[in-house]
Amino acid sequence: MRLYDAAKPLLFQLPAETAHETVHAALRAAQGTPVTSAIERRLAVDDERLRTTAFGLDFPNPVGVAAGFDKNAEIPRALAALGFGHVEVGAVTAEGQPGNPRPRLFRLPEDRALINRMGFNNDGADAVGPRLARADVPVPVGVNIGKSKVTPLAEADDDYRYTYERCADGGDYFVVNVSSPNTPGLRELQDREHLERIIAALVDAGASPLLVKLSPDLTDAAVEEALAVVEDFDLDGVITTNTTTERPASLRGVNRAETGGLSGKPIEERATRAVRFVAERTDVPVVGVGGVADAAGAYAKIRAGASLVQLYTGLVYEGPTVARDVNRGLLDLLARDGFEGVEEAVGADLN
Ligand SMILES: Cc1cc2nc3c(=O)[nH]c(=O)nc-3n(C[C@H](O)[C@H](O)[C@H](O)COP(=O)(O)O)c2cc1C
Incomplete structure (x- = not known):
């Protein structure tokens, strides 16, 4: 029996955010100690075929931690030790902020889903930036940048720029997050005019590689508009997708009506589908995120055009061995289909 099979029922008795904090505290305590090295030896899958390059960075494997799990950049090294090939910290905002009142994170175990309305709770760029610069992480670290709640949409560009400048030293890539549903008006920033202003400010400040993270709730036309901005500014990648405010009729969890x-x-x-839609329309690397919890799911996104995948909810349900399991499974799937390495499989399902 895996350790997580024993721990999960206990963790799942706790409110979801308390469970998250418990796991976070354990990883924080283990980070940088011999325990982490021991974990790393068990969970890191070191195989040439998993290595990949995207937006000028080298990744030991294509499976990363999605934004939101380590909002304050406290445990990137511990997450790397779990076998993840990159870690995206944040969202970081210019101002530190408490986020929405609790409870604001809900499990839907029957659906293997979560609903969250965290609202960008984080320590703010002045605190997170220096912490990140001190962190010694063996895999690429992305910084997911959000807008402070107090900042009007019209001043969002300065807000994003401020955060970038504070986090520039510690991040390997940067993400304009205009797709989280829990900051009022944020997703309006995905429209062309707003997005152009924010990106122009970040490019001017030197942000590179720079990616944009999109919502699954955009219309096809809106995604195409966003991709036009990616093209115009010669951006380095697209992350798709964030969480959805829609509720499929199939949901069974009692928390399904929670806002978030x-x-x-x-x-x-x-x-x-969103990965495929984007990959069919752009040459920049696509990072596929949403529901990945096993090798088959990661592989489907890679074949649909994702150079990298990320996960958050899969970590909650599958536990700390998920990166290892996905990476090992990917090696089997690559061998089954005759690919020499993961890079060869990227976009295999595209016409
Ligand atoms: C509790 C929670 C907090 C999140 N916070 C952020 C965030 O700050 N910035 C962001 O871009 N995405 C955030 N996300 C979205 C994830 O990065 C990811 O896009 C989404 O959860 C879909 O992936 P998954 O199905 O693997 O969880 C958050 C998700 C959860 C569950």
């Missing part, structure tokens, strides 16, 4: 963004299994197919 839905993640996990119920958004998996939709996110994979």
Whole structure:
């Protein structure tokens, strides 16, 4: 029996955010100690065929931690020790902020899903930036940048720029997050005019590689508009997708009517379709996220055009061995289909 099979029922008795904090505290305590090295030896899958390069960075494997799990950049090294090939910290905002009142994170175990309305709770760029610069992480670290709640939409560009400048030293890539559903008006920033202003400010400040993270709730036309901005500014990649405010009729969890963004299994197919939609329309690397919890799911996104995948909800349901299991399974799937390495499989399902 895996350790997580024993721990999960106990963790799942706790309110979801308390369970998250418990796991966080354990990883924080283990980070940098011999325990982490021991974990790393068990969980890191070191194989040439998993290595990949995207937006100028080298990744030991294609499976990363999605934004939101380590909002304050406290445990990137411990997450790398779990076998993840990159870690995206944040969202970080210019101002530190408490986020929405609790409870604001809900499990839907029957659906292998979560609903959250965290609202960008984080310590703020002045605290997170220096912490990140001190962190010694063996895999690429992305910084997911959000807008402070107090900042009007019209001043969002300065807000994003401020955060970038504070986090520039510690991040390997940067993400304009205009797709979280829990900051009022944020998703309006995905429209062309707003997005152009924010990106122009970040490019001017030197942000590179720079990616944009999109919502699954955009219309096809809106995604195409966003991709036009990616093209115009010669950006380095697109992350798709964030959580959805929609609620599929199939949801069974008692928490399904909670307000917030839905993640996990119920958004998996939709996110994979979004990867394909974006990959068919752009040459920049696509990072596929949404419902990945096993090798088959990661592989589907890779074949649909994702150079990298990320997960959050899968970590909650599958536990700390998920990166190892996905990576090992990917090696089997690559061998089955005759690919020499993961890079060869990227976009294999595209016409
Ligand atoms: C509790 C929670 C907090 C999140 N916070 C952020 C965030 O700060 N920034 C962001 O871009 N995405 C955030 N996300 C979205 C995830 O990064 C990811 O896009 C989404 O959950 C879909 O992936 P998953 O199905 O693997 O969880 C959050 C997700 C959850 C569950």
